Amino acid sequence: MSGTIRVAVIDDHPLFREGVAHTLSRSGILRLVGEGANADDALSIAKSEQPEIMLLDVSMPGGGIEAAQAISRACPATKIVMLTVSEREEHVQQAMTSGVRGYTLKGTSGQELINTLRTIARGEHYVTPTLAARLLASNRRAPRTPAPEEGLPELTKREEQILDHVARGMTNREVAKELRIGEKTVKHYMTTIMQKLQVRNRVEAALAFRKRT
Numbered sequence: 001m002s003g004t005i006r007v008a009v010i011d012d013h014p015l016f017r018e019g020v021a022h023t024l025s026r027s028g029i030l031r032l033v034g035e036g037a038n039a040d041d042a043l044s045i046a047k048s049e050q051p052e053i054m055l056l057d058v059s060m061p062g063g064g065i066e067a068a069q070a071i072s073r074a075c076p077a078t079k080i081v082m083l084t085v086s087e088r089e090e091h092v093q094q095a096m097t098s099g100v101r102g103y104t105l106k107g108t109s110g111q112e113l114i115n116t117l118r119t120i121a122r123g124e125h126y127v128t129p130t131l132a133a134r135l136l137a138s139n140r141r142a143p144r145t146p147a148p149e150e151g152l153p154e155l156t157k158r159e160e161q162i163l164d165h166v167a168r169g170m171t172n173r174e175v176a177k178e179l180r181i182g183e184k185t186v187k188h189y190m191t192t193i194m195q196k197l198q199v200r201n202r203v204e205a206a207l208a209f210r211k212r213t
Contacts (some may be wrong), residue, residue, distance in 0.1 A: 006051045007031065008054045039066055055081050060114070076099075081120055084170070127169070129170075159192065
């Protein structure tokens with residue numbers, strides 16, 4: 001990753017958009033390339049500007065989840081991040097299965113948002129740790145559906161160790177520091193893990209892992 005990261009912001013509250021735009025401009029590495037207020041704006045900007053990252057709101061006019069699905073199909077290179085007030089578990093799950101790379105709350109600080117977008121730009125996924133932990137806890141409490149264990153792929157001890165850390169909401173960099181291995185090594189392990197579990201992102205991987213433990 002080099003140079004500035006091109007970002008588009010879609011939110012139906014102009015004052016909030018202005019605040020995000022100000023945060024981006026101060027970062028030195030993020031550049032605003034488009035603004036909009038609804039799902040139609042989001043798809044149009046994604047097609048015309050091809051931003052590297054697009055911020056959406058779950059509850060924006062036209063639907064953030066629906067917009068994410070349309071953008072994922074039309075502009076797969078654009079990484080989508082939900083920046084929203086919704087802490088509903090079903091919204092997190094729906095977002096992460098709709099091609100969304102990140103899910104963070106509007107109460108986050110400017111620096112936390114910048115760090116999150118840098119993480120997304122590096123190719124990682126991110127969910128606010130409290131939401132990720134709640135989602136996993138809810139999944140553990142849910143009634144289990146019997147499934148043939150022999151159909152589940154085996155993970156190595158190291159893969160299970162890394163996935164356990166990811167399930168706590170850690171980024172690749174934090175996992176690498178905790179386990180004293182390279183960040184690229186963690187990323188390689190996560191790619192292998194997602195392929196084995198046949199999932200599309202870190203949250204789905206963690207959920208699949210918790211179901212079998």
